[in-house]
Amino acid sequence: MNTITEPSPLTITDISQGQKIAFIGCGNMAKAIINGLVASGWPAKQIIASNPSNDKLIPLANQLAIATTNNNLEAAGFADIIILAVKPQKLTQVCQQLAKVDLSKKLLISVAAGYKSEKIAEHLGQTPPIIRAMPNTPAFIQCGASGLFATSQVNEQHKNITVSIFEAVGKISWVSAESHMDVVTAIAGSSPAYIFLMMQAMIEQAVELGLEQQQAFTLVTQAVSGAAQLAQATPEKSLDTLRKEVTSPGGTTAAAITSLIGNQFESIVKQAVTASVKRGQELGNQ
Numbered sequence: 398m399n400t401i402t403e404p405s406p407l408t409i410t411d412i413s414q415g416q417k418i419a420f421i422g423c424g425n426m427a428k429a430i431i432n433g434l435v436a437s438g439w440p441a442k443q444i445i446a447s448n449p450s451n452d453k454l455i456p457l458a459n460q461l462a463i464a465t466t467n468n469n470l471e472a473a474g475f476a477d478i479i480i481l482a483v484k485p486q487k488l489t490q491v492c493q494q495l496a497k498v499d500l501s502k503k504l505l506i507s508v509a510a511g512y513k514s515e516k517i518a519e520h521l522g523q524t525p526p527i528i529r530a531m532p533n534t535p536a537f538i539q540c541g542a543s544g545l546f547a548t549s550q551v552n553e554q555h556k557n558i559t560v561s562i563f564e565a566v567g568k569i570s571w572v573s574a575e576s577h578m579d580v581v582t583a584i585a586g587s588s589p590a591y592i593f594l595m596m597q598a599m600i601e602q603a604v605e606l607g608l609e610q611q612q613a614f615t616l617v618t619q620a621v622s623g624a625a626q627l628a629q630a631t632p633e634k635s636l637d638t639l640r641k642e643v644t645s646p647g648g649t650t651a652a653a654i655t656s657l658i659g660n661q662f663e664s665i666v667k668q669a670v671t672a673s674v675k676r677g678q679e680l681g682n683q
């Protein structure tokens with residue numbers, strides 16, 4: 398896996414020049430990317446979102462002034478870049494529908510977990526350039542983490558535009574093997590949920606022990622955000638070193654770490670990551 402890259406020196410308006418993007422499926426992930434793109438300067442008039450129901454489209458059209466439609470073919474026809482953002486279970490049907498569109502001059506980006514590029518091409522009945530991307534919902538505030546994989550039809554220009562889209566909503570990392578995308582899903586796409594669960598447990602226990610909910614929320618979310626930022630700001634220090642710097646022998650942190658290790662915390666986390674990878678593989682084989 399490559400190292401995480403820093404944002405490109407070109408502005409988003411330089412890179413987005415004229416490129417139109419269609420989102421097929423406008424749920425949580427599409428909304429997160431669209432919000433991040435518009436916030437970072439991607440012209441709203443170059444974005445269209447397609448969804449069967451209007452309840453998700455109306456707020457986006459009103460708040461961000463992007464175009465919307467209930468017709469996937471209309472969206473695909475409008476765009477140079479088509480982002481497939483439906484659930485993996487809906488992707489076969491969507492690809493079969495898009496088979497009617499000439500995709501030879503378009504770039505397809507799928508954010509669907511598990512669903513292999515080969516299967517996308519099979520259901521499209523054509524082999525356009527396809528990139529698999531695995532972002533996460535912090536993209537909504539431009540703090541996303543996205544893994545990217547390019548198929549052999551993808552050229553440098555496609556890669557550059559994809560980088561500009563996903564760097565607009567956070568940091569990116571290319572992987573060289575498609576099988577690694579299931580690991581990316583487990584540690585980036587899905588992992589905010591694990592962190593939210595851990596924060597929720599810490600807050601609940603703090604409240605149980607006497608803190609106000611709001612106090613506990615502020616302290617826990619800031620501690621998690623601060624720990625992540627410290628790790629990123631001091632790459633010369635390992636996570637092990639950073640942990641030891643908080644942990645005086647016989648102190649309060651040591652008591653918590655001893656409890657976590659005694660309760661197999663690391664093993665539990667590793668099992669969760671493996672379960673996510675396995676589910677990604679299952680979805681890919683359906």
Ligand SMILES: NC(=O)c1ccc[n+]([C@@H]2O[C@H](COP(=O)([O-])OP(=O)(O)OC[C@H]3O[C@@H](n4cnc5c(N)ncnc54)[C@H](OP(=O)(O)O)[C@@H]3O)[C@@H](O)[C@H]2O)c1
Nearest residue numbers: 422423424425426450482483484485508509510532534586
């Ligand atoms: N959520 C995440 O954190 C995350 C992270 C990385 C990747 N992903 C991937 O992103 C994809 C979308 O996930 P999500 O969480 O955004 O799901 P979601 O909130 O359920 O959004 C999916 C959207 O697709 C729409 N849809 C259903 N059938 C459609 C069709 N035939 N044509 C066009 N749109 C259709 C749904 O509309 P209705 O609700 O009206 O049916 C819904 O708005 C998934 O493949 C997932 O693996 C998600």
